[in-house]
Amino acid sequence: MMLKSLCLAAALAGAAAVPAAAEEVGEVTTAIKLLGANHRIVVEVFDDPKVEGVSCFVSRARTGGISGSLGLAEDTSDASIACRQTGPIKFRDELEDGEEVFGRRASILFKRIQVVRFFDKKRNTLVYLTYSDKMIDGSPKNSLSAVVVRDWTAADPETGQSAAE
Numbered sequence: 001m002m003l004k005s006l007c008l009a010a011a012l013a014g015a016a017a018v019p020a021a022a023e024e025v026g027e028v029t030t031a032i033k034l035l036g037a038n039h040r041i042v043v044e045v046f047d048d049p050k051v052e053g054v055s056c057f058v059s060r061a062r063t064g065g066i067s068g069s070l071g072l073a074e075d076t077s078d079a080s081i082a083c084r085q086t087g088p089i090k091f092r093d094e095l096e097d098g099e100e101v102f103g104r105r106a107s108i109l110f111k112r113i114q115v116v117r118f119f120d121k122k123r124n125t126l127v128y129l130t131y132s133d134k135m136i137d138g139s140p141k142n143s144l145s146a147v148v149v150r151d152w153t154a155a156d157p158e159t160g161q162s163a164a165e
Contacts, residue, residue: 054147056128125147
């Protein structure tokens with residue numbers, strides 16, 4: 001019974017630390033393959049799981065062909081990120097510098113594209129970094145986006161003026 005409780009506690013703790021899920025916004029084909037899926041760039045969006053009011057858009061390469069269709073191909077390390085304030089910012093939990101907020105597999109083994117968050121207290125700014133990690137030799141390719149934490153006032157959809165005006 002004790003072992004069952006420990007396993008349940010570990011599973012719940014792991015679930016709390018799970019990075020954000022993403023929604024696919026769209027994709028473009030970059031090369032047509034005769035067999036299997038085409039090479040493409042996929043655009044996904046996710047909301048920061050610990051910061052309400054911030055959404056990040058990530059574009060990343062997806063390898064096609066037969067190996068890509070089977071999930072065996074290694075995607076390139078190319079990725080880009082743009083994060084924006086999309087509503088009032090509220091911190092749901094303590095933030096840890098360098099905490100992973102999003103991740104995707106980029107090969108069958110050893111390689112992931114991920115997004116980590118930092119908080120620059122002096123400038124009151126959230127900083128998001130996307131990069132590829134590869135257990136063997138890493139990758140210097142990265143992209144950065146910053147969101148200044150500001151008051152949010154919603155605009156009236158009819159007049160375009162904020163409620164504060």
